[in-house]
Amino acid sequence: MTQTLDQIFVLAKHWLLGFLPAAIQPFCSALLSVVAIILVFATLFAITTWLERKGLGRMQNRLGPNRVGPCGLLQPLADGIKSLTKEDIVPAAADHAVHFMAPVLLVAASFLGYAVLPIGRNMVLTNLNAGVLYFFAVGSLMELAVFMAGWSSRSKYSLLGAMRAIAQMISYEVPLVLASIVVILHTGSLSTVAIVDRQAVYTGIWPHWFVFTPWGLAGFVLFMVAATAESNRSPFDLPEGESEIIAGYYIEYSGFKFALFFLGEYIGMFATSAMAITLFLGGWAAPFSFLTWVPSYLWFFAKLLAIISAFIWVRGTLPRLRMDQLMNLAWQFMLPMTLINLLAAGVWQFMPAGVARWPVCAAIVAVPFLLLARGLKQKRKFQLRTYRFSQ
Amino acid sequence: MLGDGILKGLAETARNFFGSYVSRDRLTTIQYPEQRDPQIEAARSFPFLVFDGADWQQGLRCVSCQICEKECPPKCIFIEKSKDKKPDAVGKPQFYPVRFDIDISVCMSCQICVEVCPFDAIKMDVDYDLSTDDRFGGLLLDRQRLAKSNEHYNKIHPTEAAAVDAALAEERAKAKAAAEAKASAAAKAATEAKAAAVANPAPAPQPAAGESQ
C-alpha cells in the first residue's frame, strides 16, 4: 500500500503511456514529466507568493493579503490576471528581439535545472551521469538572460542592475559550486540520484543526511548563503535594489514579461533550494526510519517549503547589503570557508571511520571560522555614524 | 562570533510573526472600507462651495469675484460669471457663478482659494472616497457637485464654521439694522417730502454694498 502510494505518479505515467504507440513513448514520457514539473512548480510559485506576502506581513505586524478569496488565497490568481491584462510596454530604443528573448531564456533556464532533481523515489526526469555539473551549467545560463534583459532595455538603471546581478552571480557561483563539491567528494558521483540514495539509509532511526556531518553542516550553510545571493534574494537583492536602481534589470519590463521574470526568479530559487535538499538534506528521504511510509515526494516538498519559509524569514529580517560588503563576503569569507570545508571533507574521507574524525573535522571548520570572523570584525570598526548635515 | 547578530534578528522577526497571531494590539492596520479612523478636524481634501439654506442654487455664497481662480497655483478652477444679479443672503443683489468647475485631478489641496475668498464661500472638504472609473469627467467637479450645505461645513469643521457663522450673522445683523434705519429714514423722508424726491429712488444701497465689500 505505501509502496503504491509512494509510486503513484510513476505508475500513473506508465499507465498513461501504455495507451500510446511505442515509437513516441519516450518523447511523450518526457513531455508528460516536463508538463507535470512546470505545472507543479508554477503552482508552488503561486503558493509561495501568497506565503511570502502573508509571512512578511505577519513579521511586520500586518495581515497581508486578505481580500481575494479566503485569507487572500486567490491573490496570486488576481496578480496573474492583472499582469496578463496589463499593457506590454517596450522602450522605443530597446533591442526588440533581445528584449523579448531575455525573460523567455530566464524562465527556460530556470526550468531546465529541474531535469536532474529527484522529486521523489524514481521521480527524476533524467538521471544524468554528470547531473550536478549539468545543474550548475544550466544555472549559468541565467546570467546571460539577466545580461540580455539589462542590456537590451537601453536604460542605465537596467544596465547597472544587470551588471550588479552578473557580478554577484559570478562571484557567488564559486562558493556555491565549491560548497557542493564536498558532497561529490564524499559520494564519488555527480549523479543527483546517487547522492540521494547515499543519504536515504539509516543508522537506527537516524538518517545519513550529509547535513549531520561537520563538513555537511558547514557546506549546507555556505551553500544556502551562496544560493540566496545566486537567486538575488534579500539580503543580497542589490540587483533590484528599489531605492537606488528602482528594480534593476527588469525595470523596463511590464505586464506578462515582468511576471515571467518574477516567475523565473522564484523557479530558480526553488531549483537551488531543491539542489540544497538533494545535496545535504537527503532529497526525498524521510527524516526518521519510522516515517518512511510517508510518500517520498511529500517529504521533498515539505523540505522545500521549509527552506522557502526560511528564505522568507531571512528576507523579513535582514536589510540589504552594500555592493562592497557583498563582494567582500564572497571573496573574503565564503571562498576561504568553502576551501577549508573542502579540506575538512577530505580529512573526513581519509580518516578511519569512528568518533575521532568528528571533533577533528569540526575543529577544522570551526577554528578558521572563528578566526576569520574575528579578523573580519576587527577590520571594520563599527561606530555610530555621524551625519554632517542632517543632525 | 560572526552571525550572532543575524540570529538575533531572526529571533526578533519570529517573535513578531507569532506575536501577530497572539495579540491583536500588534496589528495596527485599519481594515479600511469596514473600519475608519475618526476624522480629525483639520483634515482637508479638496475645496467645495458653501450654500446657505435649502436650495443650493439660491444659497450659494459665491459672488463670482474670481479671486480664487486667479490665485489658484495649478489653475484648476474655472468660473463663468453671470450676466444678471440676484440678491444674496443679506438681500443685496450680487453676481453669481454660472459655471464653477474644479479639476480635482489637478488640484493640490493647497487651500489658497479658501484663504483668499472674502465671502467664506469656498471651503475645504474632508471626503476622500473619490475613486472613479471615469478619469476625466469623474474628476472634474461642476457647480452642483461642489455645492455643500452650511450644515455639512458645520459638521466637518465645527469650530471654524462656528466662527464663520458668527461673523456672518453679525454682518447680517449690522446690514439689517442699517437697512432698517435707512428704511425708516427713507420712510420719514418719504412722508416728509414726497414730491421732492421722485427722481432719486434709492441711493442708499450703494454705500452699503461698498461697505460689505
Next chain:
Amino acid sequence: MNPLQGYLLLSALLFSIGLAGALLRRNAILVLIGIELMLNAANLNFIAFWRYGPVPAALTGIMFTIFSIAVAAAEAAVGLAIILAAYRHSRTTDLDRMDSLKG
C-alpha cells in the same frame, strides 16, 4: 560520407569561420572570440576522433578537450585583461589603431 567526416567538415567550417572573424574583425575582443572559436573547432575534432577512434576507452580525446577548455578559459581571461589594459592605454579596441609596434 560517414559521421566522422561530417564532424570533421563541420569542425573545419567552424575553424574557417573563426579564422575569418579573427582576420576580418577590427574589434580586438571579437578577434579574441574568433580565436576561441578556432579552439572550439579543434575541440570538436578531438571529441569526434575519440568517439569514432580506435581506442575510445583511453579517453585521450576527452582529456585533451578538458585541458584545452581550461587553457582556453585562462587564455580568454588573460586576453581580455590585456585588451582592457590596452584599451585603458589607447582608448580604443580597434586593432588597426593599435600599431605602435610597427617597424
Next chain:
Amino acid sequence: MTASFTILAAITVAGMAAAMGLRNAVHCVLALTVGFAGIAALYLQLGAQFVGFTQVLVYVGAVAILAVFAIMMTQSRPSATPAPRAPLWAAGGAVAAAVFAVLAWAIHSNALSVQALPPQPEAAPSATVQQIGDALMHRFVLPLEIVGLLLTAALIGAVVIAMGRREEMK
C-alpha cells in the same frame, strides 16, 4: 549523418557565423553563446556528457560573460564601430576560404583512410565522470597539476593586468 546532427550543425554554424558577422558586438557575443551551446549539444550527441556540460559552464557561463563585460567596459557608446571590416579584408577572407577549402579537400581525400578504421561503435563509448576522474587522477595527473598552476597564474595575471596602476585607480 542523422537529422539531429544536421540541425545542430546548422544551428552551430549559424550562431558562429552570426557571431563573426554581426555589426553589434553584443549581438556577436549573444550569437556566440548560441554557437557554443550548439557545440555543447554536439558533444552530448557524441556521448561526451561531462565535456558538454563543462563547455556550457565555461564558455556560456564564463567566457561569454567575460567578453560581454569587456565590451561593456571598452565601448563607451553602444553604436557599432563604423566599419567592422579590417583593411585588406578581401585578402583575409581569401585566406580563410582557402583554409576551409584545403581542409575540406584533406578530409575528403582521406576518406579512404578514414574508412580503413575499425568499424565504428554504434553506441557511444562510455565516459562516465568516474572514469574521467580516474584518468585525471592517475594517467593525467601531471597535466592536471600544470593546468591548475596555469589557471592560478592566469587568475593572478588577469587581475594584475586588468587592475592597472594604482594612480589610475584613483
Next chain:
Amino acid sequence: MTWIVQNLWLVPVLPMLAAAICALMGYRHRIAAASLAIGSMAISFLLALCAFAHVLGSHAGNGVQTVNVPWFQVGGEWLKLGWMLDPLTSLMLLMVTFVGLLIFIYSVGYMAHDDNFTRFFCFLALFAGAMLGVVIANSLLLLFMCWEVVGLTSYLLIGFWYAKPEAAAAAKKAFVVTKIGDLGFLLGMVWLYEKTGTLLFYDGGAGCLEHSALAHLVAQATILGLATSTAIALLIFCGAAGKSGQVPLHVWLPDAMEGPTPVSALIHAATMVAAGVFLIARIYPLMSVTASGSPAPSVALEVVAWVGATTAVFGALIAVAQFDIKRILAYSTISQLGYMMMGLGVGGVAVGIFHLITHAFFKSLLFLGAGSVIHGCDGEQDIRRMGGLSKSMPITFAAYTAGMLALCGFPLFSGFWSKDDILHAAHSWSISQAPFYMGAFGALLTAFYMTRQLYYVFAGTSRLAELGRDSTHLSDPHGAAHHAPVHPHESPAVMTVPLVILAAFAVLLGFIGTPAWPWFQSFIDGQPASFSFAAFYGFGILPVMLSSALLVFLGLALGWALYGRRPIESAASSDPLAELQPQAFSLLGRAFVVDALYGATLVRLNTVCSRISDWLDRWVWNGAVQAVSYFVLALAWLDNFFDAAVVNSGFDEGCESVSRGGQALSLLQGGQVQSYMRIIGGALIVLVLFLLWGTKI
C-alpha cells in the same frame, strides 16, 4: 687555580659590557644607563674583593697567578694574552673599583642636569673597564691596548662638553701629548718583543719579566753603554711619564680639568694618571735589573727618581700661584705623581704604590669636594670669588679639610705615612741626597698652597656676588644660564655620602703602612707583616718623620700668615704672595711658561716643517706628476684621433648598412596583428598542402 683567578677577566669586561649597552641605548634612558654602569661597577668591586681575599688567603710567597690564552697565530707562534693576579693587582683592583664606584655614584648627582647623561656613563664605564684591563693584564700588549683605550676615554671625557672650544682643545692636547709618550712605549714594547719573543709578563719562566729574559736583556749593550734592558725600560718610562704627567710631558694634565669634575677625580687624579706609576711598578723587575751582583740601583730607576723629584717640586711651585680650584689640584696631582715616581725610583714598588693608593683616596676626595664646591657655587671655579663656604657647605668643608690635611702630610693622616715613606727612602738613597731635599721642599710647598686654597675657598665671607661673572667661568656650564645672585648650597646626599666615605679612608688608610706595622709593604713584597713600635727607632725614621712634620707645620703657618691672618676682602684684591714677589708669582702663574715654550719651539718647528712639505708637494712633486699627466693626455688625444677618424667611420658604415637592412625587413612588421595572422593562415595552407602531398606519395 681558583674560580676567581680563572674568571678575573669578568672584572674589566662587565663595565665594558655596560658601556656597550649604554652606547646602544637611547639618550633618554638615564636611570637605566646609570644603574647599569653602577651595577656593573658594584659587581666588579665584589669580584675585586674576592680577588683580594684570595690573594690574602694565599699570602705565602710572591704569588703571581696567571691565566694565559692564545689569541692568534703569527707565523709559527701563538700570540698570547692573559691576566694575572698578584698583590699589586689585587690592591689596584680594589682601589679602582671602590673609588670608581664612589665616583660613579657621585656622578649621578653631579651630572643630573646634563643632557648627555647616558653618554657620560657609557664613557665612564668604558674607562673603568679599560683601566681594570690595564691592571689585570699579564701581557704588555694587552696592557698597551687597554692603556690606549684609557687614553681614548680620557680624550672623550675631557672633551665631553665638546661644544666648549677649551674642552675640545684640552682633549686634543691631552691625546697628542700622551701619544708622544706612548710612541716611546710602543717602541720599547716592539724592541722587547724583538729581543725576548714574548710580551707576557709571567709565563712560567718564559715571561719577559722573569729571570731568563732579564738576564738575556741585561747582558746586551746598546748605544751610550746602556744595557738593552735599561734602554727598553726608559722607552717604556716615556709612556708612563706621558700618562702620569711627568715633567716634560705634564702640560696636558692641567688643561684636562676642562672635563667634568668626576672625570677629573677618577681619571686625572686617582686612576689613569696613576697608571703610569702602576706601569713602572708592574715592570719593576725590568726597571731594576742590573748587571749581576751590582748593588747600585739601575740607571733606569735613577732616571725615574730624578724625573719624579723634579716633577714634585715643579708641580708644587706652580700650584702656589694658581687661582682655579681644579687647576691647583691638577698641579698638586702632578707634584704627587712626581712623589710616587720618586718613591718608585728610590724605594721600590711598595713605597710608590703606597702613596698611589693613599693619594688616590685623598685626591679623589679633594676633587669630589671641589666638584661639590663648584656644584654648590653654580659653576664657579675661581677661588678668588668663593669664600665663606664653611658655613653653607659644612659636610663638604669637613671632608675637604680632611683631604687637604692628608695631602699636606699632616701627622697621622694617611698622606703623612705614605709621604714619609718616600722621604725616608729618599733620605737613605745611595746615589744622592738631592731628591730628599727636593721632596722636603715640595712637602713644604704642598702644605702652603693647600692652606692658601682652603682659606680662599672656605674662610672669610662669600665673594660670589662680586665681579661680572663672565669670561672666567665658562668651564662648567651648570650656571651659565642664570645670572641671579648665587647662594652657595650644600650638595645632595648622593654627592656628599661618597665624600664622607672617602674622607674616612683619607684619614685612616695610612695606618695600614706605618713603620710600626708595615702591612702594606710586606703585602706587596709578599712577606708576612710584623708589628713593632721599635721600627720607629730604626734607621733614620724618626728624624725624617719629625722633620717632615715640622715642614708641614711650617707650610701651614706660612699659609695662615699670608692668607688666614687677614681675611681676603674682595675678589679683585691681589694675592698677598704676588705683592711680595710679583715677578716670581707671575712666572709661577704661567706655569714656568712651559706651554709658551712648547708653542715657540716645537709647535713652530712643526709648522715650518709642514710649510716646507707643502711647498715641496705643491711645486716639486706636483710638477712631476703634471708632466706625466700631460704626456698621457697627448697619447690619449692621438688615440682619440685614430679612433674617430679610422675606426669609427668604418664601423659607422657597417652599422648603417645593417640599419638599412633592418629597415627593409621592418616593412614586414606592420604592427597589425591581423596581417600576421594572414601570414600564419597562408602558412597553414602551405603546411596542409605539404602534408597532403606527403600522404599521396
